[in-house]
Amino acid sequence: MSALKLKKGVSKHSAYDLRDPNADVDEPHTLAVIVDNEPGVLARVIGLFSGRGYNIDSLTVAEVDHTGHTSRITIVTRGTPSVIEQIKAQLGRIVPVHEVHDLTVEGPAVERELALFKVAGQGDKRIEALRLAEIFRANVVDSTLESFVFEMTGTPGKIDAFAELMRPLGLSEVARTGVAALSRGAV
Amino acid sequence: MAQTMTGAKMVVQALKDQGVEVVFGYPGGAVLPIYDEIFQQNDIRHILVRHEQAAVHSAEGYARSTGKPGVVLVTSGPGATNAVTGLTDALMDSIPLVVLTGQVPTFMIGTDGFQEADTVGITRPCTKHNWLVKDTANLAGTIHEAFHVATSGRPGPVLIDIPKDVQFASSKYVEPRKTVTSHYQPRMKGDIELITQLVDAMESAERPVFYTGGGVINSGDAASQLLRELVDATGFPITSTLMGLGAYPASGKGWLGMLGMHGLYEANMAMHGCDLMINIGARFDDRITGRVADFSPKSLKAHIDIDPSSINKIIHVDLPIVGDVAHVLEDLLRVWKSRGRKTNKEGLAKWWKKIDDWKAVSCLTYRNSDTVIKPQYALQRLEELTKGMDRYITTEVGQHQMWAAQFLTFDEPKRWMTSGGLGTMGYGFPASIGVQLAHPESLVINVAGEASWLMNMQEMGTATQYRLPVKQFILNNERLGMVRQWQQLLHGERYSHSWSESLPDFVKLAEAFGAKGILCTDPKDLDDAIMEMIKYDGPVIFDCLVEKHENCFPMIPSGSPHNEMLLGDANATNAIGAKGAVMV
Numbered sequence: 001m002s003a004l005k006l007k008k009g010v011s012k013h014s015a016y017d018l019r020d021p022n023a024d025v026d027e028p029h030t031l032a033v034i035v036d037n038e039p040g041v042l043a044r045v046i047g048l049f050s051g052r053g054y055n056i057d058s059l060t061v062a063e064v065d066h067t068g069h070t071s072r073i074t075i076v077t078r079g080t081p082s083v084i085e086q087i088k089a090q091l092g093r094i095v096p097v098h099e100v101h102d103l104t105v106e107g108p109a110v111e112r113e114l115a116l117f118k119v120a121g122q123g124d125k126r127i128e129a130l131r132l133a134e135i136f137r138a139n140v141v142d143s144t145l146e147s148f149v150f151e152m153t154g155t156p157g158k159i160d161a162f163a164e165l166m167r168p169l170g171l172s173e174v175a176r177t178g179v180a181a182l183s184r185g186a187v
Numbered sequence: 188m189a190q191t192m193t194g195a196k197m198v199v200q201a202l203k204d205q206g207v208e209v210v211f212g213y214p215g216g217a218v219l220p221i222y223d224e225i226f227q228q229n230d231i232r233h234i235l236v237r238h239e240q241a242a243v244h245s246a247e248g249y250a251r252s253t254g255k256p257g258v259v260l261v262t263s264g265p266g267a268t269n270a271v272t273g274l275t276d277a278l279m280d281s282i283p284l285v286v287l288t289g290q291v292p293t294f295m296i297g298t299d300g301f302q303e304a305d306t307v308g309i310t311r312p313c314t315k316h317n318w319l320v321k322d323t324a325n326l327a328g329t330i331h332e333a334f335h336v337a338t339s340g341r342p343g344p345v346l347i348d349i350p351k352d353v354q355f356a357s358s359k360y361v362e363p364r365k366t367v368t369s370h371y372q373p374r375m376k377g378d379i380e381l382i383t384q385l386v387d388a389m390e391s392a393e394r395p396v397f398y399t400g401g402g403v404i405n406s407g408d409a410a411s412q413l414l415r416e417l418v419d420a421t422g423f424p425i426t427s428t429l430m431g432l433g434a435y436p437a438s439g440k441g442w443l444g445m446l447g448m449h450g451l452y453e454a455n456m457a458m459h460g461c462d463l464m465i466n467i468g469a470r471f472d473d474r475i476t477g478r479v480a481d482f483s484p485k486s487l488k489a490h491i492d493i494d495p496s497s498i499n500k501i502i503h504v505d506l507p508i509v510g511d512v513a514h515v516l517e518d519l520l521r522v523w524k525s526r527g528r529k530t531n532k533e534g535l536a537k538w539w540k541k542i543d544d545w546k547a548v549s550c551l552t553y554r555n556s557d558t559v560i561k562p563q564y565a566l567q568r569l570e571e572l573t574k575g576m577d578r579y580i581t582t583e584v585g586q587h588q589m590w591a592a593q594f595l596t597f598d599e600p601k602r603w604m605t606s607g608g609l610g611t612m613g614y615g616f617p618a619s620i621g622v623q624l625a626h627p628e629s630l631v632i633n634v635a636g637e638a639s640w641l642m643n644m645q646e647m648g649t650a651t652q653y654r655l656p657v658k659q660f661i662l663n664n665e666r667l668g669m670v671r672q673w674q675q676l677l678h679g680e681r682y683s684h685s686w687s688e689s690l691p692d693f694v695k696l697a698e699a700f701g702a703k704g705i706l707c708t709d710p711k712d713l714d715d716a717i718m719e720m721i722k723y724d725g726p727v728i729f730d731c732l733v734e735k736h737e738n739c740f741p742m743i744p745s746g747s748p749h750n751e752m753l754l755g756d757a758n759a760t761n762a763i764g765a766k767g768a769v770m771v
Contacts, residue, residue, distance in 0.1 A: 039319065040307060040308075040311065040317075040319075043308070043311060044311060047311055047312055051312050082499060082503070085499060086496065086499070086500055089495045089496035089498070089500075090496045092495060092496070093494065093495070093496050094316075095315065095316040095336055095369070095371050096316075098370055
């Protein structure tokens with residue numbers, strides 16, 4: 001028997017993160033990556049995901065600090081806990097990457113997505129679409145006698161639910177921005 | 188007062204300010220202004236290679252044998268694409284390189300201009316970082332930043348793409364010390380709490396082993412010194428990856444030899460049976476681990492690495508210590524000493540007894556011959572005859588590379604240059620040129636196979652032009668030996684395209700380039716022939732005709748764990764199952 005005082009599997013990083021690092025169940029994670037807004041930086045991030053075989057469920061990017069020229073890339077990805085850890089470490093290794101935050105494990109976070117829905121229809125269907133839009137707090141941003149374009153902000157789940165309801169009512173096109181997310185609280 | 192100068196002049200000035208002495212390159216239309224500046228100065232030596240791939244491998248050889256970054260200058264389009272293999276090789280083996288490529292002028296980018304290629308796009312996944320400089324004002328600063336990125340943290344190749352109009356335009360030169368350094372500042376010090384936990388484990392471990400890699404060498408000479416002190420003071424056994432050979436001396440008492448697929452039996456068995464594995468600057472490569480599920484099943488594992496992404500990538504470790512090897516080893520030694528230099532002496536004695544039993548297997552034994560030169564014998568004689576000399580070894584890739592790692596010994600770091608991660612055939616010859624340039628008075632030998640060597644044979648021109656006395660020690664079995672070995676073990680002895688037909692007469696080839704050729708076919712002539720090679724003042728092609736069907740053992744068949752090694756041909760048939768066959 002080993003006389004080691006230390007037990008296998010001991011790691012100080014497991015103090016707060018109680019996920020089993022060897023679990024083989026995929027879970028979704030929302031990552032916020034702060035990068036220098038320089039040419040090619042998005043290609044580096046995407047190339048990392050495709051080159052190493054990771055998944056991207058959703059991705060949004062825009063410059064968030066116009067004086068410091070930093071952008072925020074929000075990525076929703078999925079993988080086993082060890083794959084997620086590897087994704088974060090690989091992202092952190094990219095030279096223009098400043099910070100990598102895992103909003104799924106760092107505490108509560110708000111996630112929102114904006115979507116536009118084009119619904120074409122007449123008669124009862126048209127009235128029903130408008131009624132449901134009100135319930136979902138979607139705005140009408142374009143209307144003709146045969147169609148509406150609804151604008152809605154919400155969680156990806158809410159947007160999915162609204163799209164499902166609109167489908168039989170004449171949904172013809174959907175545009176989604178992908179997830180933007182921030183941690184809750186002061187910091 | 189900052190000087191105003193052209194972009195081309197800026198390149199040369201920035202290289203000078205970074206202490207660059209040698210640039211490996213090949214001119215072309217898009218870098219002509221820089222070549223014009225190189226012509227008008229004498230501080231930086233330019234070495235004209237015969238192919239851009241060789242420029243990068245030469246720079247790798249230079250970098251690995253000196254610890255300084257290697258510098259490459261090539262033109263746009265094909266110049267840049269030819270450099271891609273070398274860049275990938277350097278990325279896999281963490282070699283600091285700064286590669287400068289010419290580009291079509293900014294106003295032509297995107298028009299499919301002559302010799303235009305999307306160089307930053309193509310090289311993005313095979314560099315640590317790269318830049319396209321569109322404004323001369325940013326050029327000098329970018330070059331300084333490039334040296335910083337290439338050499339700090341886990342080293343790697345970087346590339347700067349410079350359009351031709353940026354080379355012609357003028358701007359103010361920015362000195363290195365005035366360059367705004369980026370936020371890129373990797374963490375050097377390890378977590379002291381984890382280091383203390385590792386000391387705890389070291390004090391009680393019954394069956395510890397150090398598993399070290401190229402990270403020790405990359406960390407600098409201090410890291411090798413600290414490692415030696417640590418190993419000798421604790422009395423723990425140590426094994427190393429292909430990349431780490433020489434960090435701990437092969438003559439040291441803790442040395443088990445290389446581990447891995449063609450590593451030594453005692454090293455692999457120690458890895459399998461240990462209760463404490465201390466990985467220092469290695470990355471659990473698949474050539475090392477074998478079957479991951481059965482890798483060293485009973486051990487507590489500590490991993491010291493400067494790259495957080497190396498940790499828990501393949502093997503889950505218990506003590507992940509992110510930091511520079513030298514910094515961490517310094518703290519580790521300090522803590523261990525301050526707590527009374529304790530080890531589990533009784534456990535260690537038993538452990539060494541076990542290791543001695545494994546050593547007694549003599550896994551490198553081979554059947555020698557009086558009539559045919561065995562490749563192992565050729566390397567044993569080379570080792571014997573060059574041992575005490577100021578010697579540097581490079582290799583190509585294949586059986587000869589593994590035999591060289593098994594039979595040659597290294598007592599110092601930076602003496603062994605081989606393509607580890609990427610396994611690039613054609614690496615060794617140009618690398619030997621880079622090494623020889625950095626160490627003009629030393630004996631530089633490229634241990635090669637004839638097939639690998641032919642991949643960059645054009646560099647004979649470079650070797651003779653610059654009178655570089657590189658010795659090309661070719662173990663010629665007229666086969667792609669490692670491919671042939673796998674076809675024998677795995678594909679029913681159907682040797683599909685794994686023989687080298689229409690080989691040149693290497694002696695005549697040497698003479699055609701103005702070098703010396705030596706042919707050796709008889710084991711009895713070998714010693715004299717090797718001495719003739721060493722004594723000759725100039726490049727030599729040594730054509731050593733060896734046994735054609737020799738296999739490289741010991742071997743962990745792909746998909747197998749460490750304790751299921753093949754020790755010789757007798758147990759090799761059908762050793763690789765269907766699962767292993769899909770592994771490379």
